[in-house]
C-alpha cells in the first residue's frame with residue numbers, strides 16, 4: 250500500500266502481513282509512517298494505491314465502522330474516549346457494537362445484557378479500573394485513560410487489535426503492566442499490531458518486528474534480527490530511540 254499527502258510519501262509501497270495470533274511490532278523513527286499505516290488499516294485514510302486484505306477479504310474500500318464490525322479494533326496515539334460517559338459505559342458501548350453491529354445498536358441493545366455485564370466486569374478487572382467504573386472517562390488520570398482505551402478495544406471482541414503507541418506517556422510500572430496485558434490478549438487468541446517507540450516493550454513482547462523509514466519497510470524479523478540489522482541502526486542513529494534500541498540489543 251501507499252498513501253501520499255501532496256508530495257509526502259507517508260507510506261510508500263509497504264508490503265506487510267500480520268499473521269493470525271502474533272504480536273507484530275511496527276517501529277520506525279518519527280514521521281516514518283506508522284500512524285498512517287494504522288489509519289489505512291482502520292479505514293480512516295484511503296490508500297493512494299494498493300490493496301488491503303483482512304481474513305482473505307478485500308477491505309480496502311470499506312468505511313471504518315464496517316471494518317470494526319468485521320473484527321478490527323484500535324486504540325489511538327492521542328487518546329479518544331467518550332469523555333462524558335463513565336468508565337463502565339465506555340466499555341459497554343464497545344461491547345454492544347460487537348454483539349449487534351452499528352445498525353442494530355439502538356433497537357436491540359437490551360438483549361444479552363446480562364452476559365455483557367459479566368464480561369464488562371472481567372474487562373474492568375483486567376484493566377484495573379473496577380473501582381473507577383462510575384467516574385467520567387474524561388476525569389481519569391492519563392495512564393488510566395490509556396488502560397480504558399485498551400479495555401474498550403478488547404471489549405469489541407475484535408480478533409485484530411491495532412495499538413497505536415499504547416505506552417506513550419506511561420511510567421515504568423505502567424509499561425510493565427501494559428506488557429502483561431498485551432501478552433494476556435495474545436493468550437486469548439488476539440492478533441496485535443503494536444506501534445510503539447518504547448523499545449524494551451517492543452523487543453520484549455513482540456513475536457516479530459517490522460521497521461519503517463520514510464514510509465518504506467527497511468527490515469522485518471524477530472526482535473533479535475531487527476536489533477542487529479545495520480539499516481535499522483543507521484535509521485535510528487543519534488536518536489533517543491536508537492540508544493534504547495542499542496540497550497535492548499545489549500541486554501538480549
Ligand SMILES: Nc1ncnc2c1ncn2[C@@H]1O[C@H](COP(=O)(O)OP(=O)(O)OP(=O)(O)O)[C@@H](O)[C@H]1O
Nearest residue numbers: 254257258259277278279280281282283284285286
Ligand atoms: N493527514 C496528513 N496530512 C499531511 N501529511 C501527513 C498527514 N499524516 C501524516 N502526514 C505525514 O506523513 C509522514 C508520516 O507520518 P506518521 O504520523 O504516519 O508517522 P509516524 O511514524 O506515526 O510518526 P510518529 O512516530 O512521530 O508518530 C510525516 O511526514 C507526516 O508529516
